[in-house]
Amino acid sequence: MFSGIVEEAATVVALKNDGGNLHITLRCSFTDELKIDQSVSHNGVCLTVVQLPGDGSYTVTAVQETLQRSNLGELKVGDKVNVERSMIMNGRLDGHIVQGHVDQTARCTDVVESDGSWRYTFRYQVNKEMARKGYVTVEKGSVAVNGVSLTVCNSQPDGFEVAIIPFTHEHTNFHQISRGSTVNIEFDIIGKYLSRLMEFAK
Numbered sequence: 378m379f380s381g382i383v384e385e386a387a388t389v390v391a392l393k394n395d396g397g398n399l400h401i402t403l404r405c406s407f408t409d410e411l412k413i414d415q416s417v418s419h420n421g422v423c424l425t426v427v428q429l430p431g432d433g434s435y436t437v438t439a440v441q442e443t444l445q446r447s448n449l450g451e452l453k454v455g456d457k458v459n460v461e462r463s464m465i466m467n468g469r470l471d472g473h474i475v476q477g478h479v480d481q482t483a484r485c486t487d488v489v490e491s492d493g494s495w496r497y498t499f500r501y502q503v504n505k506e507m508a509r510k511g512y513v514t515v516e517k518g519s520v521a522v523n524g525v526s527l528t529v530c531n532s533q534p535d536g537f538e539v540a541i542i543p544f545t546h547e548h549t550n551f552h553q554i555s556r557g558s559t560v561n562i563e564f565d566i567i568g569k570y571l572s573r574l575m576e577f578a579k
Contacts, residue, residue, distance in 0.1 A: 379477050380470055380474075381475040384461050385405055386458060387404060387457070388457060389452050389455060390434055390454065400436055401419070401449065403460070404435075417461070419460055420550070421475065421561040422443060422449060423478065424438065424439060448482055458550065459524045459549045472519075475521045481502070482501070483499040487556060494546075497522075497538065501535060513564065521561075522562055523551075525549055528540070
């Protein structure tokens with residue numbers, strides 16, 4: 378479980394295909410604090426630490442289903458990945474409840490800078506059946522984009538906007554997102570549960 382408050386943007390230092398899986402090796406400031414089997418969010422995808430070689434890097438593995446549903450399969454050496462360790466359940470929840478189970482990808486269609494802040498527009502493919510189950514955004518609701526907890530603006534049936542403050546722009550990989558970029562999105566779990574309960578209430 379995560380909060381969507383990204384700790385930093387880790388750097389991809391190696392990629393290795395293994396059948397349908399992808400081993401991703403990264404470097405970040407808290408590598409020395411990690412343990413094997415620990416869960417870490419990568420662009421919003423919960424992955425397990427599988428190797429700690431002791432050189433300041435660590436390795437996680439993304440299986441084929443994860444690669445199909447997220448943007449991790451597009452990573453290149455040198456890319457920045459938003460990382461967050463799992464939430465400690467005895468503190469404040471500064472973002473929103475993020476499971477690390479990415480629902481699908483979206484494409485950035487516009488970036489507008491306005492006096493030091495940025496407004497990003499994202500579009501995604503709509504599945505009407507999934508939308509009925511809560512896989513949608515709502516105005517002023519929450520959404521995770523590449524693992525970053527954000528507030529939805531201008532919610533549309535197939536897209537939404539988010540406003541990015543300078544700190545988030547600098548300390549996450551949002552500064553690398555431009556028109557045409559693919560991002561991971563996770564819809565709010567609360568909306569999914571409410572939609573499911575409404576199905577049973579019919």
